[in-house]
Amino acid sequence: MITILVVLVLIILALLGAPLFSIIAAGALYGFYSADIDLMVIGIELYRIAETPLLMALPLFTLTGYILSESNTSQRMLNLIQSMVGWMPGGLIIFAFIFSALFTAFTGASGVTIVALGALFYPAFIKAGYTDKFSLGMVTSSGSLGLLIAPSLPLILYGIIAQQMDLDAHFSINDLFIAGLLPAALMIIALSIYVIIKNQQFKIQTVEFDKDKLLKAIWAMRWELPMPILLMVGIYSGYVAISEAAAVVALYILIVETLIYKEVSFSKLIDVVRDSMAMVGSILLILAVSLALTNVFIDAEIPAQLFSMVQENVDSKISFLILLNLFLLFVGAILDIFSALVIIVPLILPVAISFGIHPVHLGIIFLANMQIGYLTPPVGINLFISSYRFKKPIADVYKASYPFMLVLFVVLIIITYIPALSLYFI
Amino acid sequence: MPQDNNLHNKFITWLYRIEDIIVTTLLLSILLFAIVQILLRNLFDSGFIWGDSLLRILVLWLGLIGAIMACRKDKQISIDVLYQFVPDKYKLIIQKISFLFAAIICMTISYYSLLFVIIEYQDATIAFEKIPAWITESIIPFGFCVMGLKYFVKILNKNKL
Numbered sequence: 001m002i003t004i005l006v007v008l009v010l011i012i013l014a015l016l017g018a019p020l021f022s023i024i025a026a027g028a029l030y031g032f033y034s035a036d037i038d039l040m041v042i043g044i045e046l047y048r049i050a051e052t053p054l055l056m057a058l059p060l061f062t063l064t065g066y067i068l069s070e071s072n073t074s075q076r077m078l079n080l081i082q083s084m085v086g087w088m089p090g091g092l093i094i095f096a097f098i099f100s101a102l103f104t105a106f107t108g109a110s111g112v113t114i115v116a117l118g119a120l121f122y123p124a125f126i127k128a129g130y131t132d133k134f135s136l137g138m139v140t141s142s143g144s145l146g147l148l149i150a151p152s153l154p155l156i157l158y159g160i161i162a163q164q165m166d167l168d169a170h171f172s173i174n175d176l177f178i179a180g181l182l183p184a185a186l187m188i189i190a191l192s193i194y195v196i197i198k199n200q201q202f203k204i205q206t207v208e209f210d211k212d213k214l215l216k217a218i219w220a221m222r223w224e225l226p227m228p229i230l231l232m233v234g235i236y237s238g239y240v241a242i243s244e245a246a247a248v249v250a251l252y253i254l255i256v257e258t259l260i261y262k263e264v265s266f267s268k269l270i271d272v273v274r275d276s277m278a279m280v281g282s283i284l285l286i287l288a289v290s291l292a293l294t295n296v297f298i299d300a301e302i303p304a305q306l307f308s309m310v311q312e313n314v315d316s317k318i319s320f321l322i323l324l325n326l327f328l329l330f331v332g333a334i335l336d337i338f339s340a341l342v343i344i345v346p347l348i349l350p351v352a353i354s355f356g357i358h359p360v361h362l363g364i365i366f367l368a369n370m371q372i373g374y375l376t377p378p379v380g381i382n383l384f385i386s387s388y389r390f391k392k393p394i395a396d397v398y399k400a401s402y403p404f405m406l407v408l409f410v411v412l413i414i415i416t417y418i419p420a421l422s423l424y425f426i
Numbered sequence: 427m428p429q430d431n432n433l434h435n436k437f438i439t440w441l442y443r444i445e446d447i448i449v450t451t452l453l454l455s456i457l458l459f460a461i462v463q464i465l466l467r468n469l470f471d472s473g474f475i476w477g478d479s480l481l482r483i484l485v486l487w488l489g490l491i492g493a494i495m496a497c498r499k500d501k502q503i504s505i506d507v508l509y510q511f512v513p514d515k516y517k518l519i520i521q522k523i524s525f526l527f528a529a530i531i532c533m534t535i536s537y538y539s540l541l542f543v544i545i546e547y548q549d550a551t552i553a554f555e556k557i558p559a560w561i562t563e564s565i566i567p568f569g570f571c572v573m574g575l576k577y578f579v580k581i582l583n584k585n586k587l
Contacts, residue, residue, distance in 0.1 A: 017509035018524035019502035021493075022531040029534060042535055043542030046566050050486040053478070056460065059453060059488055247460035254457075270446055277449045278501050281492020286503055288489070334507055378507055 006030050020339050021282075025289040031296030045292035049284060053243065054160050054173060059280045060246035061151050064253045065107030066276035069116040071263035076221045077103070078120045083214040086207040090199050092128055094192040096121050097142050101188060102228060104146030108153040108279075111385040114143040119389060129204045133400045138195070140386040140397055141404035144374040145187060147337075147367045148180030150235050151242065154337050154370065155180060157287070158363045161345050164291060169353055171360050171426070174238050179360045179422040181236075183368060183415045187408060194407045223256045283338050290342035303350040310351055320355045321365075321416050324348070328366060332373020336381060340370060357419075364422040368412045375405045445495055452488045456481060476554040483553065483562045490569035497576045502528075521584065525577045532574030540567035 007027075014023045025042075032039055049055065077099050085091030100121075104113045118139035125135035147154055159173040218225070231249055234240035240248075257264045264272065297303060314320045327348075331340050345366065352362045374382040377398060386397045415421055460481060466473040474480075496502050504524075512520055543560050551559040 012508075013524065013527055014505050015508040016512070016520050016524060017504045019504050019528045021502060022528040025531050025535060026527075029531070039534075039538040040542040040545070043539030043563065043566055046535070046539065047486070047563055049489065050482045050562070053482065055485050056456065056481055059485065059492075060457065060460075063453065063457075244460070244464050247457055247464065250457055251461055270450060273450045273453055274446055274495060277453060277488065277492035278496040278498070279492075281489050281494070282496040282501055282503050284485075284489030285493040285496075335505060336503060339503055339505065378510075379505075 003030075003034065021285045021289050024286060024293050024343070028289060028292040028296050031293065031300065035296070035299060042292060045295060046288045048164075048291050049288045052160055052164065054156060054163075055284070056243040057151065057156055057246040058153065058283065059277065060243075060250040061106070061153060061156075062108055062276045062280050063273065064246075064250045065112060066272045067253050067257050067264055067269075068103075069107055069112045070268060070272055071257040071261060073224055073257075074103070074116045074120050076217070076224065077117065078124060080214075080217040080221055082124070082207065083210060083217045087209040089204045089206055090192070090196045091206075092124065093130075093138060093195045094188075096125075096138070097145060097188045097191055100142035101146035101149055101184060104144060105149035105152045106146075106228065111143060111381050113146075114139060114382060114385045115389055118143060118386070122390060127205070129202045131202065133396075134198070134202070136386065136390060136392065136397060137400035137402075137404050139390075140382050140401040141191070141375060141408065143382045143385065144371045145191075146184065147371050148184040148187075148364060150177035150180065151231070151246065153283075154341060154367055155363070156242065157283075157338065157341050158345060158366065160287070161341060162349060162359050162363065165294070165346060165349060167349070167353060167359060169359050171358075173242055174235070175360050175426040176363055177235060178425050179364050180367075182421045182424070183364055183411070186414065186421065187368075187371075187411050190407050190411045191404060194404070223260055227252060227256075286339060286342050290346070293343075294346040297346060303347060306347060307351045307354050311354075314355075317355050317357065318417070320352075321357070324352070324365065325369065325412070325416055328369035329372060329376070332370045333376040334379055335373075336379065337367075337370045337373070340373075341366075358423055360426060361419045361422045365412075365416050368408075368415050372405060372408050372412060375401050375408075442498070445491065449488065449491050449495060452484060452491065456484050456488065459484075479554040486562075487565050490565050494569060494572050494576070497573055497580075518584070522581050525581045525584075529574045529577035529581070532570045532577060536567045536570035536574060539563075539570065543567055 010023050010026055014020060028045070029039060029042060032041055081092060081095045081099060085095050096117075100113050100117055103117050107113065107116075121142075122135050122139045125138060126132060130138070146152055149155075155176060156173065159176050162171075163173075227249060231245055234245050235242060258266070258269060310320065310323075314323060328344075331344055335343070349359060349362060353359060374380050375398075377383065377394070380398075383394055383397050383401070386392065386401075387394045390397075392400075459477070463473050463477045463481075493502075509517070509520065543563050543566070546563060547558070547560040553559040553562040
């Protein structure tokens with residue numbers, strides 16, 4: 001009875017905007033208290049963060065992403081795309097999707113893609129002959145396209161959380177990276193097909209192919225282009241550990257953008273470090289307290305209770321997956337991706353495994369759902385960022401992006417019900 | 427008291443600068459030390475055995491200092507679905523309640539983790555090599571104490587949205 005009351009008060013406080021880490025921490029403290037465990041244990045629980053090997057990748061990739069979005073990398077990317085495929089109707093769009101996905105994968109999932117890349121793509125789309133609304137939809141929906149591609153932070157974070165849980169089913173972080181590739185490609189292909197079908201409605205302007213321009217654009221990116229290629233090969237071949245790759249890439253980008261391109265000054269760099277580490281700090285903080293809460297859950301056998309509750313009402317894997325999709329779409333619409341990961345994954349992962357779902361597949365389903373959550377009101381972060389950046393009412397942004405969201409939804413269904421898409425190569 | 431206010435602002439700016447310096451130093455140390463480890467391992471087939479432990483502890487420190495910085499501009503992750511629908515005249519009081527709640531939780535964590543650190547000190551637990559664990563753990567009570575103080579100051583200072 002008291003527990004229900006406490007949970008209710010915490011939920012209300014959370015919805016009213018109390019910092020999420022304090023809510024989760026309060027839940028953990030209450031859990032320890034009611035299980036007669038000395039509250040000193042909170043120190044031990046929080047210190048577990050320092051026993052998580054992958055974690056170093058988080059600050060380093062975040063730093064890389066923030067530096068990239070502060071420099072003129074996005075302008076160079078647009079130049080490259082325009083000179084490479086500007087002659088091809090629809091080429092601009094397809095490559096914009098691909099580059100946005102890569103940019104998101106490298107810069108975390110904080111909506112930076114819309115601000116840094118989308119702001120350049122948007123006028124370029126309109127200039128190429130697409131309507132304002134269609135361009136806005138494309139830019140908004142491509143803002144979270146790379147979630148499933150390494151080294152995206154949510155993907156790494158899912159790996160960290162799942163590995164902390166001591167499950168029977170083991171997988172490596174590389175399995176997760178490989179699993180995301182086909183689903184991510186499918187999303188890009190589906191969106192591209194949709195745009196190509198729609199292309200006939202617009203008078204698309206193409207530019208003539210100019211070899212010199214292309215060479216010039218490639219030359220301008222000579223320092224940045226090798227990086228994603230090397231990193232992808234390194235990570236996906238399993239030759240480089242993710243945290244090592246993060247260090248090498250961070251150092252490389254730091255040198256390239258500050259010393260070679262000279263686009264990030266020293267004083268700017270301090271700002272970049274401050275902003276990026278504040279974000280890392282807030283993520284690590286909720287991760288640390290939720291590790292404690294997860295232990296409370298496990299001690300109280302909540303995942304097991306949840307499982308038997310679900311099992312009473314759900315009899316097959318398929319119906320569980322349908323329920324899971326609905327639930328996650330709802331979660332994605334009210335929680336941001338990092339909170340959703342730390343709160344929801346520890347609860348549903350054991351249940352999903354009991355239904356015979358591979359933890360890697362669950363990770364892909366989870367993130368694909370969250371990606372759609374970025375585009376759904378009331379807290380779809382892409383909607384807000386687009387609305388803020390392009391000075392359009394939220395409702396307009398929503399109307400512009402929902403056809404793209406529907407396309408992504410179809411892909412989500414395919415990803416969910418064809419596990420082989422995620423699991424074939426692992 | 428404009429003079430007082432000035433002094434207060436100077437103090438805050440000074441504190442912020444210290445945070446900036448600490449966080450930058452920590453991040454660069456992590457970056458460079460990780461690179462050194464990679465070079466040692468691949469070129470000379472050696473490396474510091476305690477290197478990975480040190481790096482992980484530095485990440486914990488970086489995370490908590492970063493979390494302190496995130497309090498600066500209310501950058502802590504929150505949900506606030508309902509908050510948007512609260513009438514403007516109640517928003518300030520609701521924010522103050524949120525901050526008070528956060529402050530109390532931070533102080534509670536700080537207190538109990540301090541007790542834990544004291545026990546580790548008495549038991550002379552070792553983190554790695556000869557570094558005692560209570561030193562590496564001390565960031566937890568310290569970090570949460572600073573965050574709690576920050577939230578208390580926010581409650582006192584914030585008089586408009």
